[in-house]
Amino acid sequence: MSSPNTSPTISDEQTVEERYLRQLFVRSQMTDFVADPLVMSKADGVHYWDVNGKQYLDALAGIYVVSVGHNNRRVIDSIKQQMDVLSFSPVMHGTNPLAVQLANKLAEVAPGDLDAVKLLSGGSEATEAAIKMARQYHKLRGNATKYKIISRYQSWHGSTMGSLSAGGLASRRAVNEPLAGGFVHVFPPTCYRCPFGKEYSSCDITCASLIGDVIQMEGPETVAAVMVEPIGHTGGIIDPPEEYLPMLREICDKHDVLLVFDEIITGAGRTGQMFAAETFGVTPDLVCLGKGISGGYAPLSALICRRSIADTFWGDSSSNPGFVEGHTFEGNPLSAAVGLATLSEIIDRDLCGNARRVGAHLKERLGDLRKHNIIGDIRGKGLFLCIEFVEDLESKAQFNPPIGQAVGKRALANGLLTRFDPHWIALGPPLIITEEQADEMVEILDRSITEVLAER
Ligand SMILES: Cc1ncc(COP(=O)(O)O)c(C=O)c1O
Structure with a gap:
């Protein structure tokens, strides 16, 4: 497959190859990026697909950008x-x-x-x-x-x-x-x-x-x-x-x-x-x-x-x-x-109202993740939310090595796009998101945390 009307000499599938990525600077350190590159090829509603056809639930609106969803006619x-x-x-x-x-x-x-x-x-x-x-x-x-x-x-x-x-x-x-x-x-x-x-x-x-x-x-x-x-x-x-x-x-x-x-x-x-x-x-x-x-x-x-x-x-x-x-x-x-x-x-479409309603639901559902005993805090308003990881709930001591990136990367592998940091993960999905899609985000996070904890 190749992009429309651009007469490329490199097919979309080939764009994950290091020899072609060497000509580009992305935001990340390129050495890390080429080891497991993420190259998106299409999107619709609250989903992305990468050039290999893998689907992602977009819990980040790209990066807090795609407010009205992908492919909005x-x-x-x-x-x-x-x-x-x-x-x-x-x-x-x-x-x-x-x-x-x-x-x-x-x-x-x-x-x-x-x-x-x-x-x-x-x-x-x-x-x-x-x-x-x-x-x-x-x-x-x-x-x-x-x-x-x-x-x-x-x-x-x-x-x-x-x-x-x-x-x-x-x-x-x-x-x-x-x-x-x-x-x-x-x-x-x-x-x-x-x-x-x-x-x-x-x-x-x-x-x-x-x-x-x-x-x-x-x-x-x-x-x-x-x-x-x-x-x-x-x-x-x-x-x-x-x-x-x-x-x-x-x-x-x-x-x-x-x-x-x-x-x-x-x-x-x-x-x-x-x-x-x-x-x-x-x-x-x-x-x-x-x-x-x-x-x-x-x-x-x-x-x-x-x-x-x-x-x-x-x-x-x-x-x-x-x-x-x-x-x-x-x-x-x-x-x-x-x-x-x-x-x-x-x-x-009253997407502000939707952000309030689904945001409140998502925040409540994120509370379910407290069962893992590693969620120190849940913060944010509307559809701008975050969970902070701690190793010890009482002292608020952070994980060493940090766990946030491991969970975020595992969530990505499990088909969920989030913003991850060493000690926290943020969610900022398109404002069109439904409660069912919010539930799915929490389910993938739940599974990802379980998998990462089992491997530590
Ligand atoms: C709060 C805030 N201000 C400013 C910027 C800069 O925006 P841009 O990357 O579009 O230049 C960003 C980008 O992430 C941001 O999060």
């Missing part, structure tokens, strides 16, 4: 129709109707006065743009010294130099150091393993109040923004206590610091509302969307800001250059068509 038809009309417009000089329509749709569904939109192509572009918008906003208001960005250890905001500098993953930062200046890191709200050795709720939410202290120590006149994922991903689905984000809102308001939510994963319905901002009842000043608003059908991300911030960028061009940020593919009409169709699918 409405989205596919929208991009096909748009291709016949206009595939690219001159971004240097103008825009196109689809970009304007998508910006207005996003402004309509975004909470509060989040109202003006910069359309981009990937998550890193959106978080990078948020950093730039925060800095330029303060400059335009005469506060040029407000440039520092406060973000969290264990976070991930993207691969570009600014977003990487905001990120807090030591392993991904170290290989690129020195990183950009002006970034300050604080500890995340990891209740299960409180970085301050405290217990909720007698802790007074130190993880939030400390951010106020850090702003004071840095000097409020130097701080532009606090940037957080409402639910942190890379630390193992760090679901903050309910007081945390409202406290951040208050702290930021007090110091004229912008609050930025990186909702690249949590946006587009994943936590059971269109935005996690709504799930937590806190409106940020800037919000970054990516992954799920594209449904995976075309590269698409967005930065949305509050009306008062957007207005700062209007004015006489001799003194106000507008928002100085641009990319060749921003507001691309094909991506915008995809975004409009994906949003319509989420709204018309």
Whole structure:
């Protein structure tokens, strides 16, 4: 078999061979990857098939992207129709109707006065743009010294130099150091393993109040923004206590610091509302969307800001250059068509409601895995969930060697795609998933854990 209309010299089946994979960089270490390569060839609904015909239940929506499921005809038809009309417009000089329509749709569904939109192509572009918008906003208001960005250890905001500098993953930062200046890191709200050795709720939410202290120590006149994922991903689905984000809102308001939510994963319905901002009842000043608003059908991300911030960028061009940020593919009409169709699918089919319902069911069913006596914690909201493995439930001691990757790889061999880490496994399936499919995910995880424990 070969891909349609591409006249390949290599068949699809041959693409798993090392001699051909040597010409490609994937995300993993290539030496490991070629030993057991995963090359997907088609997908439908909540399933993938690899080039060998093996089927996978997609408990990860690709990587939190395929919100409306694979092979969604409405989205596919929208991009096909748009291709016949206009595939690219001159971004240097103008825009196109689809970009304007998508910006207005996003402004309509975004909470509060989040109202003006910069359309981009990937998550890193959106978080990078948020950093730039925060800095330029303060400059335009005469506060040029407000440039520092406060973000969290264990976070991930993207691969570009600014977003990487905001990120807090030591392993991904170290290989690129020195990183950009002006970034300050604080500890995340990891209740299960409180970085301050405290217990909720007698802790007074130190993880939030400390951010106020850090702003004071840095000097409020130097701080532009606090940037957080409402639910942190890379630390193992760090679901903050309910007081945390409202406290951040208050702290930021007090110091004229912008609050930025990186909702690249949590946006587009994943936590059971269109935005996690709504799930937590806190409106940020800037919000970054990516992954799920594209449904995976075309590269698409967005930065949305509050009306008062957007207005700062209007004015006489001799003194106000507008928002100085641009990319060749921003507001691309094909991506915008995809975004409009994906949003319509989420709204018309009430996929936020489905994420709440099936998410609650899946979380409860994950509780069944506690029978293995190695599940220390189950976290998350909607269809963004995680189980953390511990060797000792009492002391929370972690497995050595870690077990998470072994279980995740076994689940993959058993036909289930998840996000696995040394000590946790996360699930983020398409929002169209049914309770029966959620049950099947838990059954495969159950079997995979049993098999891995039997072999240790
Ligand atoms: C929370 C978060 N922010 C930003 C990004 C960067 O997005 P992208 O990989 O599309 O550049 C990611 C990617 O995984 C992410 O999870």
